[in-house]
Structures are given as C-alpha cells and as structure tokens.
Amino acid sequence: MKGIIFAFLGGACITLQGVANARISQDIGTWQAATLTQLTGFLMSLFILLWVRDGKREQFTKVKPMYLFGGAFGAIIIFSEVTAIQQVGVTFTISALLIAQLGLTFLIDIRGWFGVVKQHMKFPQFVGIGMMIAGVIIMKF
Incomplete structure (x- = not known):
C-alpha cells in the first residue's frame, strides 16, 4: 500500500512540476527553468539527505559510473515536458x-x-x- 501511495505522490508531483516549469519558462526561458528546477531539486535532496542521514558517503563509490548520468536525464525531461505542455x-x-x-x-x-x-x-x-x-x-x- 505504501508503494502505491508514493507512486501517486510522485505522479502528482510530476504533473505539478511540469505545469510550474511551463509557467516559469514563459517568464525566463525553458533551459533557465530546467536549470532552476534541477538546482532546487538538488538543494531539496541535499536537505533531506542531511536530515534523514540514512546512508554513508562511502556508498557513492559503489555506484556504477554510467548510472551517475541518471540525473542528467532530468534536464532533458524538463525541457521536453515544458515544450510539450506549451504546444499540446x-x-x-x-x-x-x-x-x-x-x-x-x-x-x-x-x-x-x-x-x-x-x-x-x-x-x-x-x-x-x-x-x-x-x-x-x-x-x-
């Protein structure tokens, strides 16, 4: 049950983020909106990491290098979603x-x-x- 609740929460946040980013991009530009979103996402993740403290720094070295690019997809996701929302x-x-x-x-x-x-x-x-x-x-x- 907990997994389904998190899935719905994530889905709602994807939608809210897309709408907010589309609005922001109208004011400052799409790549600027993506940059701002990635930055605020990083800061929020860092805050949660520091608050929860559920891992060890040594675990970062165990991640396969190709998986470290997963966050870079965020910029493409944001740009694509914002552009699509504005068009369709x-x-x-x-x-x-x-x-x-x-x-x-x-x-x-x-x-x-x-x-x-x-x-x-x-x-x-x-x-x-x-x-x-x-x-x-x-x-x-």
Missing part, C-alpha cells in the same frame, strides 16, 4: 509521458536491462498498454 497542453503531455514511461519500462522488465530481474508479461499487460494508447488517441481527437 497538460493532459495530453502527461498522458503521452506515461505511455512512453510504460513502454520503456515494459522493455526494461522483459529484457532485464540495468540488472532488473526479467519479468514475463502476459496478454492482460499488453491489452492494458494498448488501451492506454487508444485512450490517449481518443482524447487527442
């Missing part, structure tokens, strides 16, 4: 974003990429993604 609106952007996430996570699960345990997807999962895609297409037209 919030609802369609978030719907398309979720389908893209599901599609890629499906591949990651099926192929076992990034050290993830391979999952065997069944027909209902394929139908579910198909229905989501159909829903977005219907919503757009």
Whole structure:
C-alpha cells in the first residue's frame, strides 16, 4: 500500500512540476527553468539527505559510473515536458509521458536491462498498454 501511495505522490508531483516549469519558462526561458528546477531539486535532496542521514558517503563509490548520468536525464525531461505542455497542453503531455514511461519500462522488465530481474508479461499487460494508447488517441481527437 505504501508503494502505491508514493507512486501517486510522485505522479502528482510530476504533473505539478511540469505545469510550474511551463509557467516559469514563459517568464525566463525553458533551459533557465530546467536549470532552476534541477538546482532546487538538488538543494531539496541535499536537505533531506542531511536530515534523514540514512546512508554513508562511502556508498557513492559503489555506484556504477554510467548510472551517475541518471540525473542528467532530468534536464532533458524538463525541457521536453515544458515544450510539450506549451504546444499540446497538460493532459495530453502527461498522458503521452506515461505511455512512453510504460513502454520503456515494459522493455526494461522483459529484457532485464540495468540488472532488473526479467519479468514475463502476459496478454492482460499488453491489452492494458494498448488501451492506454487508444485512450490517449481518443482524447487527442
């Protein structure tokens, strides 16, 4: 149950962040909004890290170097989301974003990429993604 609550919280924050960034980018520019968002995200994460203190600095050295670039995707995410919101609106952007996430996570699960345990997807999962895609297409037209 706790995982589902965090998933909903994360989803709500993605939407709120996208809308806020789109508004900020109208005033200062898209890359400036991405920079500001990344900076405030870093500061918030640092504050939480210092407050919670649930890890050790030595653990940073155990991370594979290629995974350290994960945060860099944030700049591309913000730029893409802001641009999409300004061009097609919030609802369609978030719907398309979720389908893209599901599609890629499906591949990651099926192929076992990034050290993830391979999952065997069944027909209902394929139908579910198909229905989501159909829903977005219907919503757009």
